[in-house]
Amino acid sequence: MRVTVDRVGVEVADGATVLDATRAAGAVVPTLCYDERLTPQGSCRVCLVGVRGRAVPACTTPAADGMEIATDEAAAREAAQLALELLVSQLPARALDIPAEHSELVRACQHFGLTASRFDGATRNAGVDHSHPYVKLDRDLCIACNRCVRICAEVQGTFALSLAGRGFDTVVVAGVGGPWVSSPCVACGGCVDTCPSGALTEPGLSDPRPFSRTTTTTCGYCGVGCTLRVHVRDGAVAAITPAREGPVNRGHACVKGRFAHAFARSRDRLTTPLVRDGGRDSPLRPASWQEALTVAATRLAAIRDRHGPDAIGMISSARATNEENYLAQKFARVVLGTNNIDNCSRLCHAPSAVGLTAAFGHAGSTNSVDDLDHTDCILIAGANPTEAHPVIGARIKQLVLRGARLIVIDPRRIDLAEMADVHIQAEPGSNVAVFNGIARILIDEGHTDEEFLRTRASGLAELIAVLADYPPNQAARLAGVAPEALVAAARLYGTARRPAIVYGLGVTEHAHGTDGVRTLSNLAILKGAVGTPGCCGVLSMRGQNNVQGASDMGALPDLLPGYQRVTDPDVRARFNQAWRAEVPVRPGLRILDMFASAIAGRVRAMYVIGEDIAQTDPDSNNVRRALAACDLVINHDLFLSSTAEHADVVFPAVPFLDKEGTFVNFDRRVQRVRPALDPPGQARSDFDILHLLARAMGADLGCSTPAEAMAECAALTPTFAGISHARLDVEGPLHWPCRGIDEPGEGRLYLDSFATPDGRAALAARPYLPPGEQPSNSFPYILITGRRLSHYNSGSMSRRTPNQQLHPHEILDMHPDDAARLGLTNGDLVEVTSRRATVTYPVRLTKTVSPGQIFTTFGFPDTPTNALTSDAADTETGCPEYKITAVSLNPVITGSESLAVVLGPSTSKPGPS
Numbered sequence: 001m002r003v004t005v006d007r008v009g010v011e012v013a014d015g016a017t018v019l020d021a022t023r024a025a026g027a028v029v030p031t032l033c034y035d036e037r038l039t040p041q042g043s044c045r046v047c048l049v050g051v052r053g054r055a056v057p058a059c060t061t062p063a064a065d066g067m068e069i070a071t072d073e074a075a076a077r078e079a080a081q082l083a084l085e086l087l088v089s090q091l092p093a094r095a096l097d098i099p100a101e102h103s104e105l106v107r108a109c110q111h112f113g114l115t116a117s118r119f120d121g122a123t124r125n126a127g128v129d130h131s132h133p134y135v136k137l138d139r140d141l142c143i144a145c146n147r148c149v150r151i152c153a154e155v156q157g158t159f160a161l162s163l164a165g166r167g168f169d170t171v172v173v174a175g176v177g178g179p180w181v182s183s184p185c186v187a188c189g190g191c192v193d194t195c196p197s198g199a200l201t202e203p204g205l206s207d208p209r210p211f212s213r214t215t216t217t218t219c220g221y222c223g224v225g226c227t228l229r230v231h232v233r234d235g236a237v238a239a240i241t242p243a244r245e246g247p248v249n250r251g252h253a254c255v256k257g258r259f260a261h262a263f264a265r266s267r268d269r270l271t272t273p274l275v276r277d278g279g280r281d282s283p284l285r286p287a288s289w290q291e292a293l294t295v296a297a298t299r300l301a302a303i304r305d306r307h308g309p310d311a312i313g314m315i316s317s318a319r320a321t322n323e324e325n326y327l328a329q330k331f332a333r334v335v336l337g338t339n340n341i342d343n344c345s346r347l348c349h350a351p352s353a354v355g356l357t358a359a360f361g362h363a364g365s366t367n368s369v370d371d372l373d374h375t376d377c378i379l380i381a382g383a384n385p386t387e388a389h390p391v392i393g394a395r396i397k398q399l400v401l402r403g404a405r406l407i408v409i410d411p412r413r414i415d416l417a418e419m420a421d422v423h424i425q426a427e428p429g430s431n432v433a434v435f436n437g438i439a440r441i442l443i444d445e446g447h448t449d450e451e452f453l454r455t456r457a458s459g460l461a462e463l464i465a466v467l468a469d470y471p472p473n474q475a476a477r478l479a480g481v482a483p484e485a486l487v488a489a490a491r492l493y494g495t496a497r498r499p500a501i502v503y504g505l506g507v508t509e510h511a512h513g514t515d516g517v518r519t520l521s522n523l524a525i526l527k528g529a530v531g532t533p534g535c536c537g538v539l540s541m542r543g544q545n546n547v548q549g550a551s552d553m554g555a556l557p558d559l560l561p562g563y564q565r566v567t568d569p570d571v572r573a574r575f576n577q578a579w580r581a582e583v584p585v586r587p588g589l590r591i592l593d594m595f596a597s598a599i600a601g602r603v604r605a606m607y608v609i610g611e612d613i614a615q616t617d618p619d620s621n622n623v624r625r626a627l628a629a630c631d632l633v634i635n636h637d638l639f640l641s642s643t644a645e646h647a648d649v650v651f652p653a654v655p656f657l658d659k660e661g662t663f664v665n666f667d668r669r670v671q672r673v674r675p676a677l678d679p680p681g682q683a684r685s686d687f688d689i690l691h692l693l694a695r696a697m698g699a700d701l702g703c704s705t706p707a708e709a710m711a712e713c714a715a716l717t718p719t720f721a722g723i724s725h726a727r728l729d730v731e732g733p734l735h736w737p738c739r740g741i742d743e744p745g746e747g748r749l750y751l752d753s754f755a756t757p758d759g760r761a762a763l764a765a766r767p768y769l770p771p772g773e774q775p776s777n778s779f780p781y782i783l784i785t786g787r788r789l790s791h792y793n794s795g796s797m798s799r800r801t802p803n804q805q806l807h808p809h810e811i812l813d814m815h816p817d818d819a820a821r822l823g824l825t826n827g828d829l830v831e832v833t834s835r836r837a838t839v840t841y842p843v844r845l846t847k848t849v850s851p852g853q854i855f856t857t858f859g860f861p862d863t864p865t866n867a868l869t870s871d872a873a874d875t876e877t878g879c880p881e882y883k884i885t886a887v888s889l890n891p892v893i894t895g896s897e898s899l900a901v902v903l904g905p906s907t908s909k910p911g912p913s
């Protein structure tokens with residue numbers, strides 16, 4: 001439709017508001033209570049404009065064809081100015097001293113030429129709340145516009161904030177009104193972003209000095225892949241803000257990506273190489289690059305030449321860039337001559353890579369996360385996105401608040417279970433029984449897509465045969481749940497128009513993790529909800545910033561870049577020619593096999609880049625034995641990690657904030673990473689370190705820049721052929737597969753055919769098999785391990801930030817019934833003993849865990865959870881069974897001697913019912 005703004009015609013879309021029209025026309029209309037992400041509320045009256053002689057709030061008035069809008073109409077302008085003056089009258093003078101770029105209020109005052117209010121206001125003296133390390137409240141600056149409250153509800157889905165008080169005294173409160181830090185606030189930063197008056201700020205943004213540089217890059221914490229702007233001042237990160245144009249985060253962020261950056265300037269960052277003069281008992285000492293490189297190169301070459309290339313095991317980093325991973329696997333294959341290279345995808349989503357490839361053809365999510373926008377039913381299995389992928393967790397909450405149905409399959413009552421239509425609280429390790437049970441009901445009740453099954457799927461007869469053993473009663477008994485829950489879930493998923501599946505480590509980190517992925521994929525195939533127009537498919541919530549990319553780049557023992565098999569002679573021939581080397585024929589060792597081989601004396605050297613295997617890999621005493629058995633351990637890290645402490649040579653590496661390259665996120669999006677900081681001291685990127693070490697060993701890895709490495713990889717890998725840094729810089733993120741420079745990249749896969757050998761989606765007939773580790777009389781409890789919001793994996797980065805104040809130490813979650821039986825209360829210490837070790841934790845009583853099960857994480861070296869976990873692993877991929885450890889519990893300190901546990905806000909309130 002066409003309207004005029006100040007007598008100039010402008011075309012606007014149907015449904016546009018008067019405000020949209022004025023913005024389309026380039027007119028300036030100040031707003032205070034308006035945020036384009038929120039439902040407009042039209043309460044501040046600062047956006048009043050004239051329409052046919054009447055003053056109307058621009059943000060809530062719909063535009064109409066032929067409407068004449070006057071932003072300069074005197075009556076409207078006067079009324080708006082009056083509204084603003086009344087607001088300003090209640091504020092202290094410092095409200096107008098804030099730099100205009102940080103205050104919409106100041107900008108509005110400038111627009112109207114207001115420097116002070118003509119009215120006497122009630123002077124408030126409500127004070128500040130600086131209890132939270134990141135979100136700071138100055139109550140006297142609050143104008144009660146309600147934006148923070150609405151962002152917290154409508155965008156973040158946490159409902160932590162509300163307005164309290166009357167009239168001029170109205171002010172935002174968090175939770176029930178106590179200190180902000182004790183409220184359910186999850187510190188996403190949304191309220192700080194939207195606050196128009198400076199009442200809510202964060203430390204980095206309240207400093208009025210300008211930034212020296214702002215860099216747009218991709219977050220280096222989890223696999224969501226948020227686009228961030230890193231603002232630098234005095235050579236350090238001053239603040240990070242989420243980019244509105246970020247295709248995945250759309251202007252949102254979380255407590256880690258947005259706030260947890262202080263690790264980058266932590267005083268214990270490694271700034272020089274370290275070497276040891278004698279055995280492992282002698283201390284690590286600083287060394288020059290030349291000395292450290294010579295020691296590493298000479299000793300690596302000696303082991304290779306004496307014991308053969310396969311005596312070296314290399315682990316590449318899912319934290320590092322694609323280009324670094326490309327170089328690492330090239331180093332293993334070309335310089336060392338071994339396929340013994342793996343990455344920490346082995347520890348999390350190896351079953352996804354194998355399972356999704358077998359079911360559909362590619363080793364990644366079948367769809368783009370954008371497809372979630374259209375879903376009417378989300379099935380979440382073994383994933384806890386509000387803590388592990390918070391920006392996606394918030395998106396899922398929004399979808400549910402807007403009416404999407406939600407099924408949660410998790411042994412714990414996670415935050416999203418509170419708003420779920422069905423929560424299947426299945427026993428750990430029972431996924432295959434649950435998925436088979438649901439599949440059986442889909443078939444029995446006719447919720448399948450017959451046409452899709454006939455023309456695009458294979459394996460139905462075999463599946464039906466196996467499902468004979470999974471009527472609802474039987475499946476429910478194996479899973480320890482009510483059959484009605486399975487039926488309800490199957491009906492919701494089966495009758496949805498566009499159901500989506502989202503899953504995580506609760507599916508993969510099991511002795512039958514690949515079976516879990518296959519039987520979960522069955523549901524999408526039965527329903528025809530993958531590879532079809534409008535479908536939402538199956539999303540695997542990949543964990544680390546670049547765990548998808550590390551595998552995509554071929555840091556795997558059996559696969560070259562793009563999942564091309566090392567055993568395929570044609571593939572090898574292509575790489576041999578490009579690399580002028582011989583890619584070894586025999587697939588190499590997986591991570592856990594490297595440890596076993598080291599203990600057996602076959603592997604003599606470990607080269608570990610950016611993974612803290614001594615803390616995060618299972619059965620860590622066994623890992624330590626493996627490291628001790630090696631003649632040489634080389635490590636790159638930012639810090640002296642538990643693994644670095646066992647190394648003979650440590651190279652000081654730099655994190656994502658200091659480097660150039662790309663990451664691939666959980667929906668196969670290749671995104672640019674750009675350096676915001678200069679490395680401290682002599683630290684260098686993994687890219688440079690690999691080049692230097694290769695050179696010290698007399699080899700040349702070629703591709704001297706990350707852009708060249710990506711170009712070389714693209715030339716050798718059909719699925720990445722169209723991807724280059726130059727293109728990413730111009731066009732923004734691209735999904736793989738992207739087979740040519742003119743192709744846009746495929747977000748939603750398999751619309752024409754599946755990438756399996758017969759072009760069909762493969763149903764899998766897999767029976768339920770019991771977990772690798774079983775409880776017994778001596779070890780009657782099941783320990784589940786996983787994530788909490790504030791800390792990240794080994795904690796090496798998040799512990800070196802104020803996130804540590806939000807969650808200062810490890811906590812063991814325990815059901816109150818178990819606690820009562822053991823005589824424990826909040827903060828008491830309990831010894832947890834598995835068949836391998838004993839670790840002591842303070843307990844927190846919570847009904848999020850079932851009786852008989854306990855939960856904790858693995859991010860604190862002084863409570864080494866992975867000393868407890870077992871080496872049981874997925875039979876197909878070797879992914880550890882981190883989710884099940886049989887343990888016994890023994891109270892050590894109870895009552896008055898117990899620790900006062902300061903709990904971080906690790907979960908948020910459910911939305912309104």
Ligand SMILES: Nc1nc2c(c(=O)[nH]1)N[C@H]1C(S)=C(S)[C@@H](COP(=O)(O)OP(=O)(O)OC[C@H]3O[C@@H](n4cnc5c(=O)[nH]c(N)nc54)[C@H](O)[C@@H]3O)O[C@H]1N2
Nearest residue numbers: 222382383384388428429504505506543786787789792793
């Ligand atoms: N804050 C934070 N975010 C992170 C990380 C972090 O350390 N901290 N790490 C990143 C990494 S590397 C990864 S891989 C991802 C992991 O992300 P997620 O996979 O979402 O995280 P987890 O908490 O490990 O496990 C998910 C859920 O699986 C459930 N579960 C356990 N056993 C079973 C089972 O048998 N069946 C079912 N259905 N569910 C089960 C657990 O109760 C848990 O709620 O998070 C990434 N994001």
Ligand SMILES: Nc1nc2c(c(=O)[nH]1)N[C@H]1C(S)=C(S)[C@@H](COP(=O)(O)OP(=O)(O)OC[C@H]3O[C@@H](n4cnc5c(=O)[nH]c(N)nc54)[C@H](O)[C@@H]3O)O[C@H]1N2
Nearest residue numbers: 319348610611612616636637641653655785793794796882
């Ligand atoms: N009990 C239990 N254990 C688990 C899991 C579980 O659910 N339960 N989950 C497993 C999973 S899914 C994962 S992914 C692993 C994660 O385990 P890790 O990969 O070991 O943990 P992170 O803390 O992510 O990072 C490892 C190291 O990389 C360093 N680093 C960060 N960026 C860079 C970089 O750019 N270059 C270099 N060279 N170093 C860098 C960090 O300082 C840190 O020391 O843990 C696994 N362990």
Ligand SMILES: [Mo]
Nearest residue numbers: 347348543544
């Ligand atoms: Mo992970």
